[in-house]
Amino acid sequence: QVQLVESGGGLVQAGGSLRLSCAASGRTFSRYTMGWFRQAPGKEREFVAAIGWNNFNIVYADSVKGRFTISRDNAKKTVYLQMSSLKPEDTAVYYCAIDEESYYPQTRATSFGSWGQGTQVTVSS
Numbered sequence: 001q002v003q004l005v006e007s008g009g010g011l012v013q014a015g016g017s018l019r020l021s022c023a024a025s026g027r028t029f030s031r032y033t034m035g036w037f038r039q040a041p042g043k044e045r046e047f048v049a050a051i052g053w054n055n056f057n058i059v060y061a062d063s064v065k066g067r068f069t070i071s072r073d074n075a076k077k078t079v080y081l082q083m084s085s086l087k088p089e090d091t092a093v094y095y096c097a098i099d100e101e102s103y104y105p106q107t108r109a110t111s112f113g114s115w116g117q118g119t120q121v122t123v124s125s
Contacts, residue, residue, distance in 0.1 A: 001114070002024055002025065002026040002098055002100075002114045003025045003026055004023070004024050004096050004097070004098065004114060004115065005022065005023050005025075005117070006020060006021065006022045006094065006095065006096050006116045006117065006118060006119040007020070007021050007022075007023075007119060008020040008021050008119060009119030009120045009121045010121070010122070011122045011123075011124065012086055012121075012122070012123055013123070013124050014087055014088055014123055014125050015085060015086065016086050016123070017083060017085075017086065018086065018121060019082045020036070020080065020081040020094055020096075020119060021078055021079075021080055022036075022078060022079045022080075022081075022096030022116055023076075023077060023078050024077040024078070024079075024098065029074060029077040029098075030053055030074035031053050031100075032053055032098050032100050033050055033051065033052050033053060033057075033098070033099040033102055033103075033104075033105045034050065034051055034070075034072055034079040034097070034098055035047070035049065035051075035097045035098075035105065035106075035112055036048040036050070036081045036094060036096055037094070037095045037096075037097060037112075038090075038092035038093065038094045038095065038121075039093050039095070039118075040089075040093075043092075045095070045109055047061050047108070047109070048064055048068065048081070048094070049061065049068055049070040049081060050099070050105035051070045051071065051072055051079065052103070052104060053074075055071070057104050058070060058105065059105045059107060061107075063089075067083065067084050067086075068081060068082065068083050068084070069082040069084075070082075086123045087123060088123045088124070088125045090121060090123050091121060091122050091123050092120075092121060093119065093120050093121075094118060094119050094120075094121050095115050095117075095118045096115070096116045097112035097114060097115045097116070098112060098114045099111045099112045099113065100113055100114075101113070
């Protein structure tokens with residue numbers, strides 16, 4: 001079974017940047033779509049970005065387009081989320097997840113079968 005471990009969260013001022021990493025172990029990483037989701041206190045988990053196995057199929061939530069960049073390094077079994085121009089409303093626990101079924105990146109959390117434990121991102125105003 002695949003295991004996912006996020007890192008890179010922290011406290012940053014509005015307008016700043018952070019890069020999240022998600023390291024995978026277990027099954028063949030390079031075959032599957034990877035995604036990032038986030039959950040703020042009192043809110044439902046929401047889609048942030050997803051990237052297909054080939055690095056070409058990428059989807060972003062409208063709220064992060066132009067500010068966040070998802071990428072992956074299949075040799076390192078790692079997916080990244082580069083976050084720039086951060087806003088207080090980006091504050092949340094960020095989770096990475098793996099979709100072992102879909103060919104194209106999906107935005108529904110139910111498409112993703114395995115999840116990391118999450119990393120906290122706090123953006124101060």
